[in-house]
Amino acid sequence: MKVLLKECSLEDQEVLRELCSGVDRSYIANRLPSPYTIDDAIWWINMAGEHNGKDGIFRLITVDDEIVGNISIEQKSDVFGKDAEIGYLLSNEYWSRGIATEAVRQICKIAFSELDIIRITGLIYEPNIASRRVLEKNDFVLEGVMKNAVVKNNNVYNLCVYGMLKKQT
Numbered sequence: 632m633k634v635l636l637k638e639c640s641l642e643d644q645e646v647l648r649e650l651c652s653g654v655d656r657s658y659i660a661n662r663l664p665s666p667y668t669i670d671d672a673i674w675w676i677n678m679a680g681e682h683n684g685k686d687g688i689f690r691l692i693t694v695d696d697e698i699v700g701n702i703s704i705e706q707k708s709d710v711f712g713k714d715a716e717i718g719y720l721l722s723n724e725y726w727s728r729g730i731a732t733e734a735v736r737q738i739c740k741i742a743f744s745e746l747d748i749i750r751i752t753g754l755i756y757e758p759n760i761a762s763r764r765v766l767e768k769n770d771f772v773l774e775g776v777m778k779n780a781v782v783k784n785n786n787v788y789n790l791c792v793y794g795m796l797k798k799q800t
Contacts, residue, residue, distance in 0.1 A: 636690035753793035
């Protein structure tokens with residue numbers, strides 16, 4: 632199994648639409664439209680192309696050349712400008728295979744190399760143990776827990792704040 636990150640293009644719009652329409656939304660922010668349309672996919676692809684390498688890194692996750700997820704690191708602004716937030720999603724049938732762990736490893740390396748940042752933040756709903764493990768396996772450290780910080784589908788969750796610092800060379 633070969634996990635690679637790929638820059639997206641307009642040719643990927645239908646696959647991206649299917650992926651984002653079918654993903655488990657239990658622990659994903661509501662800003663991901665549902666249903667996810669072709670227009671949504673085109674918007675994301677164009678936005679990613681405009682910001683990629685400037686104030687974010689945006690990739691599709693592939694396994695043996697099949698698109699199975701997406702991942703991004705978006706740089707913050709103002710006094711938080713040296714920090715960036717990671718987000719990712721993976722098609723349900725590819726869970727628990729180490730794919731997200733490898734994708735996070737790859738994108739963090741790219742982000743620290745290409746963006747003017749000194750840390751990456753991951754915000755994970757506390758019951759999302761799998762996603763927490765993905766970050767922990769990539770040397771993210773649990774820095775704190777924000778109590779009752781998220782309301783999703785009428786459920787109130789604590790929010791785990793993870794951080795990874797750029798290694799000094």
